[in-house]
Amino acid sequence: MSDERETLGSSSSVGAALRELGRKLAQGEAGTLLVFIMVAVIWTFFQFQNPRFLSPGNLTNLMLQQAAVATISIGVVFILLLGWIDLSVGAASGFCASVMAVLVVSHHVPSVLAVLIALALGALIGLFNGFMITRFRIPAFIITLAGSLTLVGLQLLVLGDTGTVNLSDPFITGLTNTFFPPLIGWIAAVLGIAITLGLSLLERARRQAAGLKVGPMRSLILRTAASGVAIVAMVAVVNQDRGLPLVVVIVFALALATAYLTERTRFGRHLFAIGGNAEAARRAGIKIDHVRIVAFVLCSTLAAAGGVLAASRLYAVNQSSGASDLVLMAIAGPVVAGTSLFGGRGSAWTAILGAVVIGSIANGMNLLALSSSVKFIVTGAVLIVAVTIESVTRMRRGAQPA
Secondary structure, three states: OOOHHHHHHHHHHHHHHHHHHHEEEHEEEEEHHHHHHHHHHHHHHHHOOOOOOHHHHHHHHHHHHHHHHHHHHHHHHHHHOOOOOOHHHHHHHHHHHHHHHHHHOOOOOOHHHHHHHHHHHHHHHHHHHEEEEEEEHHOOOHHHHHHHHHHHHHHHHHOOOOOOOEOOOHHHHHHHHHOOOOOHHHHHHHHHHHHHHHHHEEEEEEEHHOOOOOOOOOOOOOHHHHHHHHHHHHHHHOOOOOEEEHHHHHHHEEEEEEHHHOOOOOOHHHHHHHHHHHHHHHHHOOHHHHHHHHHHHHHHHHHHHHHOOOOOOHHHEEOOOOOOHHHHHHHHHHOOOOOOOOOOOOHHHHHHHHHHHHHHHHHHHHHHHOOOOHHHHHHHHHHHHHHHHHHHHHHHHHOOOO
């Protein structure tokens, strides 16, 4: 009888766990798990279609290809958390990268200074967008769309008649073409796991000190273990190819800094509050216009950084830099990975996870030599599905009893 009771108790606990998981998935509370499932399905499908998909060389190329998009997406998260959208990030990345390239090649400006000028120019673009939106109450999508068209024209003007500027400066090209030896890769993995665990423990201690509810320690350990497995697997894969790319370290550092800024600072709390309910945030004394301007400055600065990384990987800038589907990819990534288009919910890490999802689809279709028309259709369909899921989960959360 006791064995039977234990069996029934075990079955009921498993059933309860599955029901809880289903509830979280239905309400969008287990978005990270859903993204990992999506990645597993996508990778399995393309591996069956082409055995080279999961090779160390192709996975390393996938990281290099998506580094610029992930960087721009990290900046887009700031705007999405407000419930707005920035359509100028692609053009801003191309224009700032073009200015950097012309300064280095045509005017012999030191490369480090040229990169800093490009980032400062990105900040000015964001400052202009934020000022126009907050001062004159122009909808964000209108001013950023108009800004995008203007920046495309300025980019063509900067590049001149040639339309292409080739880059050979070792500092710029080294940003995406530097690889660390295996030992450095493993040291970086250990540091990454330690930082993840340390930040989680710090947040738990802060919540306990404030008298807030904290989850069980085993959940924290499981999350850290899952992150650790992912980091170790990534380093093991790249070490079989050329080693850990410097650009991967740069992107993860940017995501970590953004996560800290949005989740552990007053600015971040204000950002979420405005995205959740702007009027309530205003009545609470939050300077919402200041927060919005800073968000646009950070977004455009990271767009410029993404343009620099794209130029580094391609050894050049041209008239199509920042064009094509870059804006779609940069916005779709965080949305696919769980950042809400309606504001108030999201994370910097969704930019990286989303870049992996979107990039894996694009990379797999390239390996299968599918036509451009199919690539655009599939990418657009993925975004539609992601937005639909977000809308459904948002309605379900709103329908929950208080």
